[in-house]
Amino acid sequence: MNIHTYEKVWLIAALVLIVGFIATVTYGSVGLGIAMIDDSEETVEPGELGEDERFADPRVEQVGENEYEAYVVAQTFMFSPDPIEVPAGSEVTFYVTSRDVIHSFSVAGTNINTMVIPGEVATMTVEFDEPGEYGVVCNEYCGSGHHNMEGQLHVVEEDEFDMTELSVEADDEVETGDEATIDVAVENRMLEELETTVTLEIDGETFGEDVTVAGGETETTTFTVDTADLGEGDHDWTVTVDDYEDSGTLTVVDELEEEDDDDE
Amino acid sequence: MSRLTEEPAQRQEIDHDEYDPIGTLALIGLYFLILAFLWVFMYFVEFLGNEPTVVGGFVTVVGVL
Amino acid sequence: MMTMSNAYIDDFPAEAKVIRAAFYSSFFALALGGVFGVIQTLHRTGYYRFIDSADYYTVLTAHGVFLVISFTIFFLVGIFTWAVTTSLDRGVEDLRFTWGWYGLMAIGITLSGVAILAGFTDATDISASVLFTFYAPLQGHPMFYLGLVLFVVGTWLAGVDWFRSWWAWKGENPDERIPLPTFMVLTTMLMWYIATLGVAAAILLFLLPWSLGWIETVNPLLTRTLFWFFGHPVVYFWLMPAYMMWYVLLPKVSGGKLFSDPLARVVFVLFLILSVPTGIHHQYLDPGIAEGFKFIAMTNTMFLLLPSLLTAFTVVASMEHGARQRGGTGYFGWLKALPWRDPVFTGMALAGLMFAAAGFSGMVNAGMNINYLVHNTFWVVGHFHLTVGTAVALTFMAVTYWFLPQVTGKALWSRSVALGQVVLWFVGMTFMSNAMHRAGLLGVPRRTAEPQYDGFEFEAAVGSIGELQAQIALGGILLTLSLVLFFANVIGTGLNGRSDDLPANEYAGTLSGPEDAPLVLDNLKLWTAIAIVLVIFAYTFPLLSIVDRGGLFGPELNPFPVSIESVTLLAFAVEHLAVGALESLSLPGLLEVIR
Structure with a gap:
């Protein structure tokens, strides 16, 4: 030739x-060390994600000092959780699966991009050095509402990040002279212990209590309010823990009526 | 089947032994340089600069060791 | 006979009629695809929206299927028929068989097309807005899948037709080399037989039975992988006819000869061997496929660049030969001596130039980890509008100006309109494709009616999203104008009377001819066997692993969207037509082909 x-x-x-x-x-x-999406995860049943320990409750979890895992479910036409919140300076492993058709999980303007196939779990580990807010799009056609499928990924300052959850149980109505109780449960889903202050404000008066919640634990603080001091009528209260807030109204009555179920 | 032997605008016949495609070499050399440059630009600037990027779990393992 | 003309139609009037039918089918699809294209462009960019965004996906399905299936494939069966009959200098063996495969293709694409277009109306339950890739669990109407099967079977039979011609010719010319155009047709078809096994398996074993309700579920990763088994080589099915034109027609219209027949054969052999075991590079970001398989697919894909890079040299050297024979001189000065006023030449040359640019974005697409940057972004759309949308489509339109007189016996209506048309396509695509590539790098996704989101905006480092949208819309409008000029020429030529002053039916001679090519290059059995072995290596383990992980029929999933009620008649048709046709015709045909 x-x-x-x-x-x-x-x-x-x-x-x-x-x-x-x-x-x-x-x-x-x-x-x-740029790794490809691969076959390292076991398959899942897309119709039974509700019973799956990772995907029943899509969320971010802390698994190490600066290590997090995000369990994300894509479905027509949304992502959950939304927004996904992680701290800067962390390493996050995403586990993404689909409840129905093929989607993608693509963080706009970054190299975070994977197909999401029902039955398969896509996993990727990403280091977030800087805080920032990103849009998440589905870049695979998934049906007539495909263009509405979007989400958010928030990378927040490390010292502003927590995984605290606040839930308050309070009496709605008490008789004058009785004590009203407000139970404040502070859950710390991070691994490190959380030192914070639970503050109750009622009728302009403020009560505070310092609490320390161990990693992965829940601490309950109970405030007891003497209704004689408050007097009859509606009293608005607010419970604050860091950036979280819950509020309600305590009604002090002369005499309790039965079956009177006022909401809050 | 007939094959082309003449072309109206043709002025001379150049056969295989007397033809060196030097213009082609020049053009394709230019193409080579463009491709090489664009590849480096796309990989190292556009791609690696588009952080964050997916890394393997094994990087941490190596770090620990 | 009074006529002095030596055009194709004079030698092969019956075959010219089949080729005309194939061309007109192709152009009809091009017209439809073009209309849907401009609707989409204006909708996506937000310049003019008169359809509901939900209907955008029906438009997109139609645009994709009509252009990359009907337009390209109808055109290429036309030029393949020309290539075989011209280079073997014999008519088809059985004209009824030839019309038979054309008819099957036409029926098939009509069924699929009707299923897609029915998505625009609520009057029927029929719809197939599943896009060109029809990824399950998105489900189209059975008619859509059935139509695709019939169309592909039609192309299989077309290949049988061309092989029959070659066998008959070989019987009469036992010691001759396969003429280059026929060699290109045969290698392309062998590649196509192997490639279409993937989509045939996906549709016949899974998607069609599933859409008819015979099986409950499918494995989405499996059908997707089978699709890409076919989905990548199909691009070479579009491209290789364009390459053939660059090898056998472009040197001639440049005024020169093909630089090297042996290298042209090497290139087509490489395409036969390497086209199929590469499809997984479309699945770099798929979960459920191991990284090692992805790396193998990348290596194969990268080596598939080789035949294209070799083509670049051979084709440019052939053009340069023409330019120098026409008096061209210098390192670059010879370019001025090329026949730039000839739309056939200019169209093909500009198509080749765009393909050089497409080579660059294709390399990026072939890269494994860099795929995180571009996967499923608008970049990819920019890429294939350079490849199939220009390298192939513009070449096809340019050679139409040469072929149309050959198969109609009528002179081209207007050479200057034709020249304007090919230049306009080039300019329009430059605007559109460049902007698509840039938008993709910002993360703008492909395949979406409204790339405008509530929660965030894409950020451009250079220029702005608005500027990119404007370029895309402008490009789309220029391309539409170009199409209008193209159809004006096709119709104008059709209205002309017969001419007896047409160019002769000739293709380029060679500087280095087949006598320089080692005999082994013509050993089609050997190359087919190697191609099959490579496919087995590349696909056996990924497919076994996918089936092992997700099961043959996948997890329990609802079809989405459900598009059928009960189509008893169609079910009957499927059983008797598709399965019957496959068993009785294609498999023995295929075996014979390989033998």
Whole structure:
């Protein structure tokens, strides 16, 4: 076969390009540790995500000092949780699955991008150095409302990040002279212990109590209010823990009526 | 079947042994440089600069060791 | 005979009629696809929205299927028939068989097309807004899948037709080399037989029975993988006819000869071998496929660049040969000596130039981890509007100006309108495709009616989203104008009377001819066997692993959206037509082909 010298030169140049491309990608994988979405996760039943311990309640969990896991469910035409909130300076592993058709989970303007296939769990580990707010889009056609499928990913300042959950149980109505109780449960879903102050404000008066909640634990603080001091009528109260707030109204009555169920 | 032997605008016949496609080599050399440059730009600027990027869990493991 | 003309229609009047039918089917699809294209462009960019965004996906399905299935494939069966009959200098073996496969393709695409277009009306339950990729659990009407099967079977039979011609010719010319155009047709068809096994399996084993309610569920990752088994090589099915035109027609219209027949054969052999075991590079970001399989697919894909890079040299060197014979000189000065006023030349040359640009974005798409950057973004759409949308489509339109007189016997209506048309396409696509690539790098997704979101905005480092939208809309309008000029020429030519002053039916001679090509290149059995072995290597373990993980029929999932009530008649048709056709015709045909 009779190949012109110039064409031989080009053949070699073309092979150099090809090998160079493969070498660059290999450097990215081995040298920089960029991993591909793979088959490391077991399959799941898309119709039974409600019973799946990871996906029944889509959420972010802390698994190490600066390590988090995000369990994300994509479905027509939404992502949950939404927004996904993680701290800056952390390493987050996303586990994403679909309840129905094929979607994608793609964080706009970043290299976080995966297909989401029902039955399969896509997993990717990402380091977030800086705080920022990103949009999440589905970039695979998933039905007539595909263009409305979006979510948010918030990377918040490390010292502003917590996984505290506040729930308050309070009496609605008490008789004058009785004591009203307000139970404040503070759940700390992070691993480190949480030192904070639970504040109750009622009728302009403020009560505070310092609490320490161990990682993964819930502490309940009970405030007892003497209704004689408050007097008859409606009294608005607010419970504050860090940035979280809950509020309600305590009604002090002369005499309790039966079956009177006022909401809050 | 007939094959082309003449073309109206043709001024001279150049056969295989007297033809060196030097213009092609020049053009394709230029193409090579463009491709190589754009690849480096796309990989190292557009891609690696588009952080955050997915990394393997094994990086941490290596860090611990 | 009074006529002095030596056009194709004079030698092969009956075959010219089949080719005309194929071309007109192709152009009809191009017209429909073009209309849906401009509707989409204006809708997406927000310049003019007169359809509901939910209907955008029906428009997109129609745009995709009509252009990349009907327009391209009808056109290529036309030029393949021309290539085989011209280069073997013999008519088809059995004209009824030839009309038979054309008819089957036409029926098939009509069924699929009707299923898609019915999505616009609520009068029927029929719809198939599943896009060109029809990923389950999105479900189309059975008619959509059935139509695709018939269409593909039609192309299989077309291949049998061309092989029959070659066998008959070989019987009479036992010691001759396969003429280059026929060699290209045969290698392309062998690749196509292997590639379509994937989509045939996906549809016949899973999607069609599922859409008819015979099976409850499918494995979405499995059908998706089978789709891409076919979905990547199908792009070479579009591209190889364009390459054929660049190899056998472009040197001639440049005034030169093909630089190297042996290398042209090497290129087509490489495509036969490497086209199929690459499909997983469309699934770099799929969960459920191991990284190792993705790496193998990348290696194969990267080496698939080689035939294209070789083509670039051979084709440009052939053009340069023409330019130098026309008096061109210098390193770059010879470019001025090329026949830039000839729309056939200019269209193909501009198509080739765009394909060089597409080579760049294709390399990025082929890269494994860099896929995180571009996967399913608008970048990909920019890429394939350069490849199938320009390298293929513009080449096809340009060569139409040469073929139309050959198969109609009528002179082209207007060469200057034709020249304006090909240049306009190039300019329009430059605007549109460049902006699509840039938007993709910002993360703008493909396949969406409204890439405008409530919670965030895409941020452009250079320029703005608005500027990109404007370029895309402008490009779309220029492309539409270009199409109008194209159809004006097709119709104008059709209205012309017969001419006896047409160019002869000839293709380019060679500088280095088949006598320089090693005999082994013509050993189609060997290359087919190697191609099959590579496919087995690349796909056996991924497919076994996918079935092992998710099961043959996947998890329990509801079809989405459900589009059928009960179509008893159709079910009957499916059983008797598709399965019957497959068993009795195609499999023995295929075996024969391989033998």
